[in-house]
Amino acid sequence: xxxxxxxxxxxxxxxxxxxxxxxxxxxxxxxxxxxxxxxxxxxxxxxxxxxxxxxxxxxxxxxxxxxxxxxxxxxxxxxxxxxxxxxxxxxxxxxxxxxxxxxxxxxxxxxxxxxxxxxxxxxxxxxxxxxxxxxxxxxxxxxxxxxxxxxxxxxxxxxxxxxxxxxxxxxxxxxxxxxxxxxxxxxxxxxxxxxxxxxxxxxxxxxxxxxxxxxxxxxxxxxxxxxxxxxxxxxxxxxxxxxxxxxxxxxxxxxxxxxxxxxxxxxxxxxxxxxxxxxxxxxxxxxxxxxxxxxxxxxxxxxxxxxxxxxxxxxxxxxxxxxxxxxxxxxxxx
Numbered sequence: 305x306x307x308x309x310x311x312x313x314x315x316x317x318x319x320x321x322x323x324x325x326x327x328x329x330x331x332x333x334x335x336x337x338x339x340x341x342x343x344x345x346x347x348x349x350x351x352x353x354x355x356x357x358x359x360x361x362x363x364x365x366x367x368x369x370x371x372x373x374x375x376x377x378x379x380x381x382x383x384x385x386x387x388x389x390x391x392x393x394x395x396x397x398x399x400x401x402x403x404x405x406x407x408x409x410x411x412x413x414x415x416x417x418x419x420x421x422x423x424x425x426x427x428x429x430x431x432x433x434x435x436x437x438x439x440x441x442x443x444x445x446x447x448x449x450x451x452x453x454x455x456x457x458x459x460x461x462x463x464x465x466x467x468x469x470x471x472x473x474x475x476x477x478x479x480x481x482x483x484x485x486x487x488x489x490x491x492x493x494x495x496x497x498x499x500x501x502x503x504x505x506x507x508x509x510x511x512x513x514x515x516x517x518x519x520x521x522x523x524x525x526x527x528x529x530x531x532x533x534x535x536x537x538x539x540x541x542x543x544x545x546x547x548x549x550x551x552x553x554x555x556x557x558x559x560x561x562x563x564x565x566x567x568x569x570x571x572x573x574x575x576x577x578x579x580x581x582x583x584x585x586x587x588x589x590x591x592x593x594x595x596x597x598x599x600x601x602x603x604x605x606x607x608x609x610x611x612x613x614x615x616x617x618x619x620x621x622x623x624x625x626x627x628x629x630x631x632x633x634x635x636x637x638x
Contacts, residue, residue: 330387330399333451334479335470339391339496339503341482346386348490354533354600391496392503394466397459399451406450413448425449426468432461481522489526496522516556519549525594536603538596546590554587557594572609578602 334341349355387399402409409431413420416433423430425447432447445461451471459467470478483494498521525540544550561580569576579602584595598606 330401330455331479331482331484332475333399333455333457333471334387334389334482335391335395335397335467336473336478337391337395337470338389338479338482339395339499340389340493341484342388342491342493343485343489344386344491345488348488352529352533354604391499394463395470396463397457397467400456400458401454402450402456403454406453409448409456423447425464428468430461430464483522483524485526489528492524492526494522494524498522516560517553519545520553520592521545533603534600536598536600538594540594542592542594544590544592547587550587550590550592554585554592557585557592558583569609571613575605575609579606 330343331341388397389399390396404412406429410422410429413431413433419434421432421434423432428449428451430447430449432445434443434445436443446458447461447464448456448458449464451457457464457467481496481499485492497517501517520542522543523540524543525538528537528539529535530537542550542553544553561583565576565580566573569579579598582596582598584593586593586595
């Protein structure tokens, strides 16, 4: 999942105090130019005992949730299914259905004092809060706007105008290159690879991504659990130009998985081998199907492993040798 301390991502959740996910209702608000969509059924996620255990008091994930609630005056239980969309360098946004009335959201945000401001954009009220930049540097301003009485958009202030402009395109044309879920998966994503790889991209001899995904147009994946998280299952489909492209991609994927796995699991190659043995890749006409099913104990091992890896890759500042004293500034005592 990457670093769990995604403060900007958590900040976006402030504006996503939502009730129940209706994929069709949110998908119709996808803007033109969307190249990727990520959806999460947070209500179902919270119902899993493994999620409750991972976020119990004292755990790193639990600390993140507690920090989120302290900083943003919002319970995580207020937030439900979210839809993160983006494309190009100027299209970013988080969509959510919302049971919190606009007046209540405004009241909550006013608690931020001087960090809060009310602005306008495209005839809509825009509720803005200045937040800490998770990457360092100057603070960022995040804005929230109601697109409908129960649909909220949240994104950085600089992305608001491009998002609104992309919504002026007729709805039937906006999400034509994005595949949505047929059921109600725990999490899902759809990626318009053809658009991403062709957008202003210069072919280079070392273009590994372009070589691997040559002829692949779209990737759809969804994550589900069986029972109360006893098994975790990933199902993915790659839509290709034709059967030849699908065969080539299906042949290349295992090799790339082995290469990536050897690097990713360099500190625990046994876990890596166990993980890769469970991946199935099958060509099916002009598609490639990938399946992965792992038992809960293995999923928990993976979470712990990646958490440890994330900590190891955070490089601390170099210590100052004890025999090197700070230069004394005239008129300033140590």
